[in-house]
Amino acid sequence: MRILTVDDSPTIQDMIVATLAAADYEALTASNGFEALKLLETESVDLIISDVNMIHMGGFEFVAKVRERPEFEYTPILFLTTEASDDFKHIGREIGATGWITKPFEPDELIRVIKRVMP
Amino acid sequence: MDKLEQFKKTFFQECDELLGDLESRIVALRQEGVGAEPLHAAFRAIHTIKGGAGMFGFHRLVAFAHLFESVLDQMRSGHIAAGDDAIAVILHAADILSDLVQAARSGEGLPEHHDAEAAEQLTRLAGLDRAPAAKNEQEPQVSSGPGRYRIDFRPHPQLLRRANEPLLIVRQLRELGKLAVTADLSRLPAFSALDPTQAYLAWSFELETEAGELAVRRIFEFVEADCDLTIAILGAAPAKVPAKPAASALRQNRRVASIRVDLDRIDRLVNMVGEIAIVQAMISQQTDQKLAVSHPQLVQEISQLLQLTQTLQDSVMAIRAVPVGSLFARMPRLVRELAAAMGKKIELETAGEDTEIDKTVIEELGDPLLHMVRNAADHGIETTAERLAAGKPAQGTIRLSAGQRGGQIVIEIADDGRGLDRDRIKRKAVERKLIPDTAEMSDEEITNLIFLPGFSTAEKVTDISGRGVGMDVVKRNIQKLGGRVSFRSEAGKGSKMAITLPLTLAILPGMIVKAGRNDYVIPLPNIIECLQTKPSQVNSLPEHGEVLHFRDGYIPLVRLGAVFNIRGAAFTPNPLAIVVDDENGNTIAVAVDEIAGQQQVVIKSLRENLDPIAGLAGATVLGDGKVALILVLSELLDLHRNRRSGRFPLNQAASIRPGPARLIA
Numbered sequence: 164m165r166i167l168t169v170d171d172s173p174t175i176q177d178m179i180v181a182t183l184a185a186a187d188y189e190a191l192t193a194s195n196g197f198e199a200l201k202l203l204e205t206e207s208v209d210l211i212i213s214d215v216n217m218i219h220m221g222g223f224e225f226v227a228k229v230r231e232r233p234e235f236e237y238t239p240i241l242f243l244t245t246e247a248s249d250d251f252k253h254i255g256r257e258i259g260a261t262g263w264i265t266k267p268f269e270p271d272e273l274i275r276v277i278k279r280v281m282p
Numbered sequence: 283m284d285k286l287e288q289f290k291k292t293f294f295q296e297c298d299e300l301l302g303d304l305e306s307r308i309v310a311l312r313q314e315g316v317g318a319e320p321l322h323a324a325f326r327a328i329h330t331i332k333g334g335a336g337m338f339g340f341h342r343l344v345a346f347a348h349l350f351e352s353v354l355d356q357m358r359s360g361h362i363a364a365g366d367d368a369i370a371v372i373l374h375a376a377d378i379l380s381d382l383v384q385a386a387r388s389g390e391g392l393p394e395h396h397d398a399e400a401a402e403q404l405t406r407l408a409g410l411d412r413a414p415a416a417k418n419e420q421e422p423q424v425s426s427g428p429g430r431y432r433i434d435f436r437p438h439p440q441l442l443r444r445a446n447e448p449l450l451i452v453r454q455l456r457e458l459g460k461l462a463v464t465a466d467l468s469r470l471p472a473f474s475a476l477d478p479t480q481a482y483l484a485w486s487f488e489l490e491t492e493a494g495e496l497a498v499r500r501i502f503e504f505v506e507a508d509c510d511l512t513i514a515i516l517g518a519a520p521a522k523v524p525a526k527p528a529a530s531a532l533r534q535n536r537r538v539a540s541i542r543v544d545l546d547r548i549d550r551l552v553n554m555v556g557e558i559a560i561v562q563a564m565i566s567q568q569t570d571q572k573l574a575v576s577h578p579q580l581v582q583e584i585s586q587l588l589q590l591t592q593t594l595q596d597s598v599m600a601i602r603a604v605p606v607g608s609l610f611a612r613m614p615r616l617v618r619e620l621a622a623a624m625g626k627k628i629e630l631e632t633a634g635e636d637t638e639i640d641k642t643v644i645e646e647l648g649d650p651l652l653h654m655v656r657n658a659a660d661h662g663i664e665t666t667a668e669r670l671a672a673g674k675p676a677q678g679t680i681r682l683s684a685g686q687r688g689g690q691i692v693i694e695i696a697d698d699g700r701g702l703d704r705d706r707i708k709r710k711a712v713e714r715k716l717i718p719d720t721a722e723m724s725d726e727e728i729t730n731l732i733f734l735p736g737f738s739t740a741e742k743v744t745d746i747s748g749r750g751v752g753m754d755v756v757k758r759n760i761q762k763l764g765g766r767v768s769f770r771s772e773a774g775k776g777s778k779m780a781i782t783l784p785l786t787l788a789i790l791p792g793m794i795v796k797a798g799r800n801d802y803v804i805p806l807p808n809i810i811e812c813l814q815t816k817p818s819q820v821n822s823l824p825e826h827g828e829v830l831h832f833r834d835g836y837i838p839l840v841r842l843g844a845v846f847n848i849r850g851a852a853f854t855p856n857p858l859a860i861v862v863d864d865e866n867g868n869t870i871a872v873a874v875d876e877i878a879g880q881q882q883v884v885i886k887s888l889r890e891n892l893d894p895i896a897g898l899a900g901a902t903v904l905g906d907g908k909v910a911l912i913l914v915l916s917e918l919l920d921l922h923r924n925r926r927s928g929r930f931p932l933n934q935a936a937s938i939r940p941g942p943a944r945l946i947a
Binding site: 171172173174177178181194216217237238239245252256260266267268278279281 | 296446
C-alpha cells in the first residue's frame with residue numbers, strides 16, 4: 164500500500180517514512196501542497212497524510228484540492244495536527260478529510276490510526 | 283548513527299533554520315503588522331519546533347514553545363497588538379527558545395529559572411493568567427480499566443463520503459478484546475436501489491475489554507459526527523460542534539517556486555564544476571596553432587564548449603549565493619540594544635540587502651560584521667550631549683550597505699560619529715608598546731594601527747559570546763576569505779569601514795609562476811607590477827636582507843626558492859620580480875624563476891591532507907596536470923624575516939618538497 168506524506172518539516176517526514184517503512188508500507192513524500200498535487204498527477208496512492216500548517220499552501224487548501232479530483236474522492240486522508248479542537252475537526256470534515264493524527268505520536272499509534280482508515 | 287539520533291539531527295538542523303529566520307520575521311512583524319506574512323511564518327516556525335520537540339519528549343521545550351505559539355496565535359486572531367512591549371517580550375522569548383533548543387541538543391540542563399521570566403511574560407501577554415483555560419468540549423467522565431460495554435453504532439448514510447470504512451473500525455474494536463457483533467440490515471434497500479456511496483448497515487456490539495472506555499471511543503472519533511453512537515454504561519452523546527465558515531481557514535499563500543537542497547549536494551556540484559574547469563584548461567593548452575589549422579571545426583567547437591562551461595560555472599557558483607540581508611537581519615536589534623545600554627540615540631540604515639554572497643562567506647562574515655557594528659556604536663557614535671555640543675543632530679546614524687563593485691562584493695559600515703582621534707590612537711599604541719614613541723607615522727599608518735594585535739580596547743570585553751575580539755582578528759578572518767578590510771576616518775565627522783570580498787571563494791584569478799620545478803599561484807588582484815630586474819636594482823642590506831630598488835624606494839625582495847627551500851631554484855643576481863601588495867600594507871617583491879601565465883584557478887583545499895603550512899593556502903591543478911600551490915602573500919614577509927633570523931614558526935617544515943604530482947581529487 165502506498166502512502167503519501169505531505170509535511171514541510173523534514174524531522175516529521177523522516178520519522179513518518181521510517182515508521183511506514185517498518186510496517187511495510189511504501190512511502191512517498193512531498194514537502195508542500197504544490198509538490199504533492201504535482202506528484203498525484205502521475206502517482207496513485209492509497210492514503211494521504213498531510214500536515215496542516217505548511218508554507219505556500221496550507222493543509223486545508225491542499226486537501227480541498229485533492230478532493231476535487233475524482234480519482235481521489237474516496238482516498239482516505241489524514242491530517243497531522245497538534246491539537247484536534249472542535250473547530251479543527253469541523254473544518255477538517257468540511258474539507259473532506261477522513262481523520263487526523265495528533266502530534267506528537269508514537270509510531271504504534273500512527274500505524275493504528277492508519278489501519279483504521281486503510282486496510 | 284542509530285535512527286533516533288539521525289532524526290534528532292534532522293530536527294535540530296530544522297530548528298537552526300527556523301530560529302535563524304525567526305528574529306527577522308519578528309522585526310518584520312513589527313513593521314508590517316499582524317495581518318501580514320511574517321507573523322504567520324513566525325507562528326508556523328514555533329509550531330513546527332513544538333511539534334518536533336514533542337516527538338522526542340523535550341518537554342520543557344514543548345511547554346515553552348506552546349506558550350510562545352499561543353501568543354502568536356492570539357496575535358493572528360487580533361487579540362494582541364504588535365506594540366513595542368509585545369515585540370520586546372517576543373524577541374526575548376525567541377532567544378530563550380533558542381537556548382532551550384541548544385540545551386536539548388547538547389543534553390545539558392539549563393537552570394530552572396532560565397525560561398521562567400520569559401514564560402511569565404508570555405503568559406501575561408496571552409492573558410492566560412487571567413482567564414481560565416477555555417475548554418473546547420466538556421470532557422466526559424470516562425471509566426478506565428476492564429469493563430463491558432454495549433455499543434450501538436448506526437452510521438449515517440454519508441459516513442462513507444470521507445473514505446471512512448466501518449469494516450476497519452469494527453476490526454479495531456475487535457482488537458481491544460472479546461467482541462460480539464449483531465448487524466442490523468433493516469435499512470438495506472433492494473440491490474437495484476443500492477447506492478454504493480451510502481452506508482446502510484448498523485451494528486450492536488458487546489465488547490469485553492481492559493482497554494478502558496477512552497480507547498473504545500477513540501476508535502470512533504473520525505466518524506463521531508457521521509453516526510449515532512451510544513456506548514452503554516455512560517452513553518454520552520458526541521459533542522455538537524459550532525458551525526464555522528471553512529473559508530477562514532483557507533489562506534491564500536504566495537506561490538514561490540523553490541526547493542530545499544542539501545548543502546552537501548551543492549558542494550559536490552561546485553566541486554565537479556571546478557574539475558570541469560581544470561579539464562577545460564588542459565584542453566585549452568592542447569589546442570595550438572597546428573590543431574587550428576588541421577582541425578578548424580574541432581577547435582571552434584572546443585571554444586564553444588569552453589564558453590558554455592564558463593556559463594555553467596557562473597550559474598553553479600550563483601546557486602550557493604545567498605542575499606546578504608540575512609546577515610543584516612540581526613543588526614537593527616543589536617543597535618537598539620546597544621543604544622539603550624549606552625544611553626545613546628542611534629539609528630541603523632541598511633542598503634543593498636539583496637546583494638548575494640556565497641553561503642560559506644556569509645557564515646564567516648557574521649562575527650566580524652557584528653563586531654564592527656558594535657565598534658561603531660560603542661566608539662564611533664558619541665553621546666547625545668556630545669553630539670549636540672558638536673552641532674550634530676542628537677541621533678547618530680550607522681549605515682550598513684552591501685554592493686558589487688568590479689567583480690567583488692563590498693560591504694561598508696559607516697557612521698557619522700566622532701571619527702578616529704589619531705593622537706589618541708598613537709598614544710594608545712605607544713602605551714601598549716606596539717610602536718616606539720619616536721615613530722613618525724602618516725595618517726593612514728596611524729589609522730591602520732587599530733588592526734594590530736593587542737590594540738583592541740580591552741576595557742570592554744563585552745562580546746556577544748563573551749570573547750574578546752580585536753580588529754586584528756577581524757582583519758585576519760576577512761583575509762582568510764580572500765578579502766580585505768580598509769578603514770577611513772575623519773575626526774569629528776565619522777568613520778567608514780569597508781570589507782571587500784571575492785565573489786566566490788572557490789575560484790581565483792591568478793598568475794602562475796615557477797621556482798625551480800615547482801609552480802605557484804599569485805593572486806592577480808594583488809599584483810602591482812612584474813619586472814625583469816637588473817643586478818644594480820638588487821641590493822642587500824644588513825638589517826633587512828635583499829631589497830629591490832623600486833620606484834624611488836626600497837622594498838623587500840622575497841625569493842620563493844629561499845623561503846620554501848626549493849631544490850633547483852635559481853639564485854640569480856637579477857631575478858624576475860613580481861611586485862605585490864601583501865594585504866598588510868606592505869609592498870614586497872616576490873622573486874621567481876619564470877612566469878608561466880595567467881588563468882582562473884580553481885582552489886582546492888589542502889586542509890584534508892596536510893596541516894596548515896605558513897605561506898600557502900590551497901592548491902590547484904594546472905592545465906598540464908601539474909599541481910600549483912597558492913601563495914598567501916601576507917605571510918611571505920614573515921617567512922622571509924624568520925628565515926633570515928633563523929626562526930622557524932612551528933608549523934613550517936624545514937624543507938618542503940612539493941614536486942610534479944597529480945592531485946588526487
